[in-house]
Amino acid sequence: MEKDKYSKELEVAVRVVHLACALCIRVQEGLVSASGDHVKSKDDDSPVTVADWSVQATVSWLLSDIFGSQNVSIVAEEDTHAISKADSEGFLAAVVNTASVTQLGAPLEDIGYLDPVDGTLGFVRGDQYAVALALIEDGQVVLGVLGCPNYPMKREWLNYQHQYSQTMSALSLRSTDVWEKGCVLYARRGSGKAWVQPLICEDKMLEWPNYARLIQVSSIDDPALATLCEPVEKANSNHSFTAGLAHSVGLRKKPLHVYSMVKYAAIARGDAEIFMKFAKSGYKEKIWDHAAGVVIIEEAGGVVTDAGGCPLDFSRGVYLEGLDRGIIACSGVTLHEKIVGAVYASWDSSNL
Numbered sequence: 291m292e293k294d295k296y297s298k299e300l301e302v303a304v305r306v307v308h309l310a311c312a313l314c315i316r317v318q319e320g321l322v323s324a325s326g327d328h329v330k331s332k333d334d335d336s337p338v339t340v341a342d343w344s345v346q347a348t349v350s351w352l353l354s355d356i357f358g359s360q361n362v363s364i365v366a367e368e369d370t371h372a373i374s375k376a377d378s379e380g381f382l383a384a385v386v387n388t389a390s391v392t393q394l395g396a397p398l399e400d401i402g403y404l405d406p407v408d409g410t411l412g413f414v415r416g417d418q419y420a421v422a423l424a425l426i427e428d429g430q431v432v433l434g435v436l437g438c439p440n441y442p443m444k445r446e447w448l449n450y451q452h453q454y455s456q457t458m459s460a461l462s463l464r465s466t467d468v469w470e471k472g473c474v475l476y477a478r479r480g481s482g483k484a485w486v487q488p489l490i491c492e493d494k495m496l497e498w499p500n501y502a503r504l505i506q507v508s509s510i511d512d513p514a515l516a517t518l519c520e521p522v523e524k525a526n527s528n529h530s531f532t533a534g535l536a537h538s539v540g541l542r543k544k545p546l547h548v549y550s551m552v553k554y555a556a557i558a559r560g561d562a563e564i565f566m567k568f569a570k571s572g573y574k575e576k577i578w579d580h581a582a583g584v585v586i587i588e589e590a591g592g593v594v595t596d597a598g599g600c601p602l603d604f605s606r607g608v609y610l611e612g613l614d615r616g617i618i619a620c621s622g623v624t625l626h627e628k629i630v631g632a633v634y635a636s637w638d639s640s641n642l
Protein backbone atom coordinates (compact mmCIF):
# COMPACT_ATOMS: atom_id res chain seq x y z
CA MET A 291 0.00 0.00 0.00
CA GLU A 292 1.37 3.46 -0.87
CA LYS A 293 2.90 5.30 2.07
CA ASP A 294 0.34 8.03 2.70
CA LYS A 295 -2.74 6.17 1.56
CA TYR A 296 -5.52 6.57 4.13
CA SER A 297 -3.54 8.97 6.32
CA LYS A 298 -6.42 11.49 6.33
CA GLU A 299 -8.97 8.74 6.98
CA LEU A 300 -6.84 7.46 9.85
CA GLU A 301 -6.53 10.85 11.51
CA VAL A 302 -10.26 11.50 11.17
CA ALA A 303 -11.12 8.03 12.47
CA VAL A 304 -8.89 8.49 15.52
CA ARG A 305 -10.39 11.90 16.29
CA VAL A 306 -13.91 10.56 15.91
CA VAL A 307 -13.14 7.62 18.23
CA HIS A 308 -11.79 10.03 20.88
CA LEU A 309 -15.05 11.93 20.68
CA ALA A 310 -17.09 8.73 20.88
CA CYS A 311 -15.13 7.66 23.95
CA ALA A 312 -15.85 10.99 25.66
CA LEU A 313 -19.54 10.41 25.01
CA CYS A 314 -19.35 6.88 26.42
CA ILE A 315 -17.55 8.03 29.56
CA ARG A 316 -20.35 10.48 30.33
CA VAL A 317 -23.01 7.84 29.77
CA GLN A 318 -21.14 5.18 31.77
CA GLU A 319 -20.71 7.49 34.76
CA GLY A 320 -24.43 8.19 34.65
CA LEU A 321 -25.33 4.52 34.30
CA VAL A 322 -23.16 3.31 37.15
CA SER A 323 -24.47 5.93 39.58
CA ALA A 324 -28.11 6.03 38.40
CA SER A 325 -30.93 3.79 39.42
CA GLY A 326 -33.62 2.94 36.91
CA ASP A 327 -33.93 1.06 33.71
CA HIS A 328 -31.32 2.52 31.37
CA VAL A 329 -30.32 -0.77 29.82
CA LYS A 330 -32.52 -2.30 27.12
CA SER A 331 -32.38 -5.82 25.73
CA LYS A 332 -31.85 -6.55 22.07
CA ASP A 333 -33.67 -9.37 20.26
CA ASP A 334 -30.82 -11.76 21.19
CA ASP A 335 -31.18 -10.66 24.86
CA SER A 336 -27.81 -8.87 24.85
CA PRO A 337 -27.82 -5.40 26.45
CA VAL A 338 -27.85 -2.07 24.64
CA THR A 339 -27.83 1.47 26.03
CA VAL A 340 -28.17 5.03 24.89
CA ALA A 341 -24.36 5.01 24.40
CA ASP A 342 -24.49 2.32 21.67
CA TRP A 343 -27.01 4.27 19.64
CA SER A 344 -25.69 7.74 20.21
CA VAL A 345 -22.08 6.75 19.40
CA GLN A 346 -23.31 5.00 16.28
CA ALA A 347 -25.30 8.05 15.21
CA THR A 348 -22.54 10.54 16.03
CA VAL A 349 -19.73 8.61 14.33
CA SER A 350 -21.79 7.95 11.22
CA TRP A 351 -22.90 11.55 10.99
CA LEU A 352 -19.37 12.92 11.49
CA LEU A 353 -17.83 10.61 8.90
CA SER A 354 -20.45 11.38 6.29
CA ASP A 355 -20.14 15.10 7.03
CA ILE A 356 -16.35 14.99 6.58
CA PHE A 357 -16.08 12.62 3.63
CA GLY A 358 -19.49 13.10 2.00
CA SER A 359 -22.20 10.50 2.25
CA GLN A 360 -21.37 9.15 -1.24
CA ASN A 361 -17.80 8.38 -0.20
CA VAL A 362 -18.35 6.72 3.11
CA SER A 363 -20.52 3.77 3.93
CA ILE A 364 -20.74 2.72 7.52
CA VAL A 365 -21.94 -0.66 8.63
CA ALA A 366 -22.57 -0.58 12.34
CA GLU A 367 -23.65 -3.10 14.91
CA GLU A 368 -26.86 -1.67 16.26
CA ASP A 369 -30.18 -2.02 14.51
CA THR A 370 -31.36 1.55 14.22
CA HIS A 371 -34.94 0.42 13.73
CA ALA A 372 -34.96 -0.65 17.36
CA ILE A 373 -34.41 2.92 18.47
CA SER A 374 -37.87 4.24 17.81
CA LYS A 375 -39.32 1.21 19.60
CA ALA A 376 -37.12 1.63 22.67
CA ASP A 377 -37.11 5.41 22.89
CA SER A 378 -40.57 6.76 23.37
CA GLU A 379 -39.39 10.39 23.44
CA GLY A 380 -38.19 10.04 19.87
CA PHE A 381 -34.96 11.95 20.58
CA LEU A 382 -32.62 9.23 19.42
CA ALA A 383 -34.77 8.47 16.44
CA ALA A 384 -34.29 12.09 15.37
CA VAL A 385 -30.54 11.92 15.86
CA VAL A 386 -30.27 8.73 13.88
CA ASN A 387 -32.20 10.11 10.95
CA THR A 388 -29.21 12.34 10.29
CA ALA A 389 -26.81 9.40 10.24
CA SER A 390 -25.90 7.35 7.20
CA VAL A 391 -26.01 3.98 8.85
CA THR A 392 -26.29 1.12 6.43
CA GLN A 393 -27.23 -2.20 7.93
CA LEU A 394 -26.75 -5.59 6.33
CA GLY A 395 -26.81 -5.72 2.57
CA ALA A 396 -24.33 -2.93 1.90
CA PRO A 397 -21.71 -3.40 -0.85
CA LEU A 398 -18.59 -5.15 0.31
CA GLU A 399 -15.64 -2.98 -0.68
CA ASP A 400 -14.34 0.16 1.08
CA ILE A 401 -16.58 0.21 4.06
CA GLY A 402 -16.17 1.51 7.57
CA TYR A 403 -17.25 -0.96 10.22
CA LEU A 404 -18.25 0.36 13.61
CA ASP A 405 -18.93 -1.36 16.91
CA PRO A 406 -20.15 1.65 18.89
CA VAL A 407 -19.80 -0.01 22.30
CA ASP A 408 -18.07 -3.37 22.12
CA GLY A 409 -18.50 -5.31 25.35
CA THR A 410 -21.77 -3.63 26.30
CA LEU A 411 -21.99 -5.90 29.33
CA GLY A 412 -18.66 -4.53 30.60
CA PHE A 413 -19.90 -1.04 29.86
CA VAL A 414 -23.08 -1.38 31.91
CA ARG A 415 -21.11 -2.99 34.76
CA GLY A 416 -18.71 -0.05 34.94
CA ASP A 417 -15.90 -2.16 33.52
CA GLN A 418 -13.90 -2.49 30.29
CA TYR A 419 -15.41 -1.80 26.86
CA ALA A 420 -14.19 -0.44 23.54
CA VAL A 421 -15.25 1.74 20.64
CA ALA A 422 -14.04 0.02 17.46
CA LEU A 423 -13.80 1.48 13.97
CA ALA A 424 -12.20 -0.28 11.01
CA LEU A 425 -11.94 0.35 7.29
CA ILE A 426 -12.14 -2.68 5.04
CA GLU A 427 -11.00 -2.44 1.43
CA ASP A 428 -11.50 -5.38 -0.92
CA GLY A 429 -11.93 -7.72 2.01
CA GLN A 430 -8.77 -6.54 3.82
CA VAL A 431 -8.77 -4.54 7.01
CA VAL A 432 -6.68 -1.48 6.09
CA LEU A 433 -7.26 0.74 9.14
CA GLY A 434 -8.17 -0.06 12.72
CA VAL A 435 -8.90 2.25 15.64
CA LEU A 436 -9.76 1.02 19.13
CA GLY A 437 -10.88 3.42 21.83
CA CYS A 438 -10.49 1.91 25.30
CA PRO A 439 -11.88 4.47 27.77
CA ASN A 440 -11.10 2.40 30.89
CA TYR A 441 -7.70 1.04 29.86
CA PRO A 442 -5.11 3.60 30.93
CA MET A 443 -1.62 3.87 29.58
CA LYS A 444 -0.42 1.79 32.55
CA ARG A 445 -0.99 -1.94 32.39
CA GLU A 446 -1.87 -2.62 36.06
CA TRP A 447 -5.40 -1.43 35.55
CA LEU A 448 -6.33 -4.48 33.55
CA ASN A 449 -6.19 -6.44 36.80
CA TYR A 450 -8.98 -4.39 38.33
CA GLN A 451 -11.56 -6.08 36.17
CA HIS A 452 -15.12 -6.07 37.56
CA GLN A 453 -14.30 -3.31 40.02
CA TYR A 454 -12.90 -0.77 37.66
CA SER A 455 -15.27 2.10 38.41
CA GLN A 456 -15.26 1.48 42.16
CA THR A 457 -11.46 1.42 42.20
CA MET A 458 -11.24 4.63 40.23
CA SER A 459 -13.72 6.48 42.40
CA ALA A 460 -12.15 5.13 45.63
CA LEU A 461 -8.89 6.67 44.50
CA SER A 462 -10.79 9.91 43.75
CA LEU A 463 -8.50 10.80 40.91
CA ARG A 464 -7.53 14.41 40.40
CA SER A 465 -8.55 15.89 37.09
CA THR A 466 -4.99 15.68 35.73
CA ASP A 467 -5.00 11.94 36.36
CA VAL A 468 -8.09 11.61 34.22
CA TRP A 469 -5.78 12.25 31.27
CA GLU A 470 -4.38 8.81 32.01
CA LYS A 471 -7.78 7.15 32.32
CA GLY A 472 -8.00 5.53 28.92
CA CYS A 473 -6.29 5.12 25.57
CA VAL A 474 -6.84 4.95 21.83
CA LEU A 475 -4.88 2.49 19.68
CA TYR A 476 -4.60 2.58 15.92
CA ALA A 477 -2.76 1.09 12.96
CA ARG A 478 -2.63 1.20 9.17
CA ARG A 479 -2.10 -2.05 7.28
CA GLY A 480 1.41 -2.47 5.90
CA SER A 481 2.96 0.33 7.95
CA GLY A 482 4.58 -2.08 10.41
CA LYS A 483 3.59 0.34 13.15
CA ALA A 484 0.84 0.54 15.72
CA TRP A 485 0.27 3.42 18.07
CA VAL A 486 -1.30 4.26 21.40
CA GLN A 487 -2.41 7.69 22.60
CA PRO A 488 -3.79 8.77 25.94
CA LEU A 489 -7.50 9.41 25.72
CA ILE A 490 -8.32 13.09 25.68
CA CYS A 491 -10.83 14.03 28.29
CA GLU A 492 -12.93 16.91 29.48
CA ASP A 493 -12.51 20.04 27.36
CA LYS A 494 -9.00 19.35 26.01
CA MET A 495 -8.39 19.65 22.26
CA LEU A 496 -6.76 16.79 20.43
CA GLU A 497 -3.44 18.01 19.04
CA TRP A 498 -2.60 15.41 16.42
CA PRO A 499 -0.81 13.08 17.00
CA ASN A 500 -1.46 13.68 20.70
CA TYR A 501 1.55 12.10 22.43
CA ALA A 502 1.22 8.94 20.34
CA ARG A 503 3.79 6.31 21.09
CA LEU A 504 4.62 3.15 19.19
CA ILE A 505 3.47 -0.12 20.67
CA GLN A 506 4.84 -3.60 20.20
CA VAL A 507 3.70 -7.02 21.23
CA SER A 508 5.45 -8.76 24.11
CA SER A 509 8.68 -10.63 23.41
CA ILE A 510 7.79 -13.42 25.86
CA ASP A 511 7.62 -16.77 24.10
CA ASP A 512 7.93 -19.07 27.12
CA PRO A 513 4.40 -20.33 27.94
CA ALA A 514 5.25 -20.41 31.66
CA LEU A 515 5.66 -16.61 31.60
CA ALA A 516 2.80 -15.83 29.21
CA THR A 517 -0.58 -14.38 30.17
CA LEU A 518 -3.82 -15.52 28.57
CA CYS A 519 -6.65 -13.06 28.06
CA GLU A 520 -10.19 -14.26 27.40
CA PRO A 521 -13.83 -13.11 27.60
CA VAL A 522 -15.38 -12.70 31.04
CA GLU A 523 -18.59 -14.43 30.01
CA LYS A 524 -18.46 -18.22 29.81
CA ALA A 525 -21.37 -17.99 27.39
CA ASN A 526 -19.10 -16.21 24.89
CA SER A 527 -16.11 -18.55 25.10
CA ASN A 528 -15.60 -22.00 26.56
CA HIS A 529 -13.39 -21.45 29.62
CA SER A 530 -12.90 -25.10 30.43
CA PHE A 531 -11.65 -25.86 26.92
CA THR A 532 -9.20 -22.93 27.01
CA ALA A 533 -8.06 -23.96 30.52
CA GLY A 534 -7.23 -27.41 29.11
CA LEU A 535 -5.29 -25.85 26.23
CA ALA A 536 -3.49 -23.50 28.61
CA HIS A 537 -2.47 -26.40 30.82
CA SER A 538 -1.30 -28.57 27.92
CA VAL A 539 1.00 -25.87 26.50
CA GLY A 540 2.41 -25.04 29.92
CA LEU A 541 0.74 -21.72 30.77
CA ARG A 542 1.04 -21.16 34.50
CA LYS A 543 -0.37 -17.69 35.12
CA LYS A 544 -3.98 -17.06 36.04
CA PRO A 545 -5.93 -15.95 32.94
CA LEU A 546 -7.17 -12.39 32.70
CA HIS A 547 -10.90 -12.15 32.08
CA VAL A 548 -11.58 -8.94 30.22
CA TYR A 549 -14.63 -7.63 28.38
CA SER A 550 -14.52 -6.53 24.75
CA MET A 551 -11.76 -5.86 22.25
CA VAL A 552 -9.66 -4.46 25.09
CA LYS A 553 -8.21 -8.00 24.91
CA TYR A 554 -6.83 -7.22 21.43
CA ALA A 555 -5.46 -3.96 22.85
CA ALA A 556 -3.74 -5.85 25.68
CA ILE A 557 -1.94 -8.16 23.23
CA ALA A 558 -0.94 -5.29 20.93
CA ARG A 559 0.43 -3.24 23.85
CA GLY A 560 2.45 -6.19 25.16
CA ASP A 561 0.40 -6.47 28.37
CA ALA A 562 -0.63 -10.08 27.65
CA GLU A 563 0.58 -12.69 25.17
CA ILE A 564 -2.40 -14.83 24.18
CA PHE A 565 -6.08 -14.18 23.42
CA MET A 566 -8.41 -17.08 22.69
CA LYS A 567 -12.12 -17.20 21.99
CA PHE A 568 -14.06 -20.40 21.40
CA ALA A 569 -17.74 -19.54 21.04
CA LYS A 570 -20.49 -22.14 21.14
CA SER A 571 -20.87 -24.06 17.92
CA GLY A 572 -23.37 -22.27 15.67
CA TYR A 573 -22.41 -18.77 16.87
CA LYS A 574 -21.19 -16.66 13.95
CA GLU A 575 -18.52 -14.11 14.79
CA LYS A 576 -19.21 -10.63 13.41
CA ILE A 577 -16.48 -8.70 11.69
CA TRP A 578 -16.89 -5.49 13.71
CA ASP A 579 -16.00 -7.47 16.85
CA HIS A 580 -12.54 -8.26 15.46
CA ALA A 581 -11.48 -6.12 12.46
CA ALA A 582 -9.87 -3.18 14.27
CA GLY A 583 -8.15 -5.42 16.82
CA VAL A 584 -6.70 -7.75 14.19
CA VAL A 585 -4.91 -5.06 12.16
CA ILE A 586 -3.60 -3.39 15.33
CA ILE A 587 -2.14 -6.65 16.68
CA GLU A 588 -0.66 -7.61 13.32
CA GLU A 589 0.99 -4.23 12.81
CA ALA A 590 2.32 -4.40 16.38
CA GLY A 591 4.06 -7.66 15.44
CA GLY A 592 1.54 -10.29 16.55
CA VAL A 593 -0.36 -13.11 14.84
CA VAL A 594 -4.14 -13.60 14.60
CA THR A 595 -5.77 -16.62 12.99
CA ASP A 596 -8.61 -19.06 13.45
CA ALA A 597 -7.97 -22.26 15.38
CA GLY A 598 -6.81 -24.00 12.21
CA GLY A 599 -4.09 -21.38 11.72
CA CYS A 600 -5.78 -19.55 8.80
CA PRO A 601 -6.17 -15.76 8.64
CA LEU A 602 -9.63 -14.39 9.48
CA ASP A 603 -11.66 -13.74 6.33
CA PHE A 604 -13.11 -10.22 6.22
CA SER A 605 -14.22 -10.47 2.60
CA ARG A 606 -17.53 -12.24 2.94
CA GLY A 607 -19.97 -9.83 4.53
CA VAL A 608 -20.70 -9.10 8.14
CA TYR A 609 -19.74 -12.51 9.48
CA LEU A 610 -16.33 -14.19 9.68
CA GLU A 611 -17.50 -16.94 7.31
CA GLY A 612 -15.53 -20.17 7.29
CA LEU A 613 -13.98 -19.52 10.69
CA ASP A 614 -12.41 -22.74 11.93
CA ARG A 615 -13.65 -23.29 15.54
CA GLY A 616 -12.25 -20.25 17.31
CA ILE A 617 -9.91 -17.27 17.31
CA ILE A 618 -6.30 -17.32 18.50
CA ALA A 619 -4.22 -14.16 18.77
CA CYS A 620 -0.65 -14.32 20.04
CA SER A 621 2.28 -12.02 20.51
CA GLY A 622 4.47 -14.27 18.35
CA VAL A 623 4.66 -17.39 16.21
CA THR A 624 6.19 -19.65 18.88
CA LEU A 625 3.23 -19.35 21.25
CA HIS A 626 0.81 -19.37 18.34
CA GLU A 627 2.11 -22.64 16.91
CA LYS A 628 1.91 -24.26 20.35
CA ILE A 629 -1.72 -23.23 20.87
CA VAL A 630 -2.82 -24.26 17.37
CA GLY A 631 -1.05 -27.60 17.91
CA ALA A 632 -2.82 -28.06 21.25
CA VAL A 633 -6.22 -27.40 19.67
CA TYR A 634 -5.43 -29.97 17.00
CA ALA A 635 -4.43 -32.52 19.66
CA SER A 636 -7.38 -32.03 21.99
CA TRP A 637 -10.35 -31.09 19.79
CA ASP A 638 -11.73 -34.57 19.17
CA SER A 639 -11.99 -35.29 22.87
CA SER A 640 -13.37 -31.85 23.77
CA ASN A 641 -17.10 -32.40 23.16
CA LEU A 642 -17.26 -29.05 21.36
Ligand SMILES: Nc1ncnc2c1ncn2[C@@H]1O[C@H](COP(=O)(O)O)[C@@H](OP(=O)(O)O)[C@H]1O
Nearest residue numbers: 407408409410411521525526549550569573579
Ligand atom coordinates in the same frame (compact mmCIF):
# COMPACT_ATOMS: atom_id res chain seq x y z
N1 LIG B 1 -23.11 -16.21 22.42
C1 LIG B 1 -22.04 -15.53 22.08
N2 LIG B 1 -20.89 -16.17 21.80
C2 LIG B 1 -19.79 -15.49 21.47
N3 LIG B 1 -19.74 -14.16 21.36
C3 LIG B 1 -20.84 -13.45 21.60
C4 LIG B 1 -22.03 -14.10 21.97
N4 LIG B 1 -22.97 -13.16 22.16
C5 LIG B 1 -22.38 -11.98 21.90
N5 LIG B 1 -21.09 -12.15 21.57
C6 LIG B 1 -20.12 -11.12 21.17
O1 LIG B 1 -19.14 -10.94 22.16
C7 LIG B 1 -18.91 -9.54 22.30
C8 LIG B 1 -18.42 -9.24 23.66
O2 LIG B 1 -17.15 -9.74 23.73
P1 LIG B 1 -16.54 -10.26 25.08
O3 LIG B 1 -17.34 -11.45 25.50
O4 LIG B 1 -15.18 -10.60 24.64
O5 LIG B 1 -16.64 -9.13 26.05
C9 LIG B 1 -20.25 -8.93 22.04
O6 LIG B 1 -20.05 -7.63 21.57
P2 LIG B 1 -21.08 -6.45 21.95
O7 LIG B 1 -20.96 -6.20 23.41
O8 LIG B 1 -20.59 -5.34 21.09
O9 LIG B 1 -22.44 -6.97 21.52
C10 LIG B 1 -20.83 -9.81 20.98
O10 LIG B 1 -20.57 -9.37 19.69
Ligand SMILES: [Mg+2]
Nearest residue numbers: 405408409579
Ligand atom coordinates in the same frame (compact mmCIF):
# COMPACT_ATOMS: atom_id res chain seq x y z
MG1 LIG C 1 -19.14 -6.13 19.87
